[in-house]
Amino acid sequence: MSSPFRVGEKYRNRKDEYEVVSIDGNHMVIRYQQGGTLNTTVTDQQRIWENILAEESIKVVTRRSAPPRSSAGRTDPTKAGRQQQAG
Numbered sequence: 001m002s003s004p005f006r007v008g009e010k011y012r013n014r015k016d017e018y019e020v021v022s023i024d025g026n027h028m029v030i031r032y033q034q035g036g037t038l039n040t041t042v043t044d045q046q047r048i049w050e051n052i053l054a055e056e057s058i059k060v061v062t063r064r065s066a067p068p069r070s071s072a073g074r075t076d077p078t079k080a081g082r083q084q085q086a087g
Contacts, residue, residue, distance in 0.1 A: 003028075003042050004049070013048045 005011065005020045005028065012018065018030040021037065028045065031037045 004046055005042060011045070011049055012052065013045060014052075 003023050005023060007020050007023060010017055010019050010033075011030075015032065017033040018038075019033075021029040021031050023042065026042050027039065028042050029037055029039055030045070
């Protein structure tokens with residue numbers, strides 16, 4: 001199994017940023033930036049990492065493709081209460 005992670009590289013999961021300390025097959029040890037280590041699996045951390053990246057790309061696409069806010073249907077406060085007079 002080829003790991004998408006590299007020992008010494010930094011990634012993040014839902015808890016914090018971490019550095020990969022070791023990888024042995026599907027098992028890995030990570031050290032969190034704020035302290036503490038975790039024995040986990042490559043499979044779990046890969047799924048979390050891919051989900052984070054997917055969520056970030058969705059946010060970017062959504063921001064780029066969101067239409068500008070329209071004022072249609074809103075009442076202009078400067079014209080509120082005015083009535084058009086027949087001439």
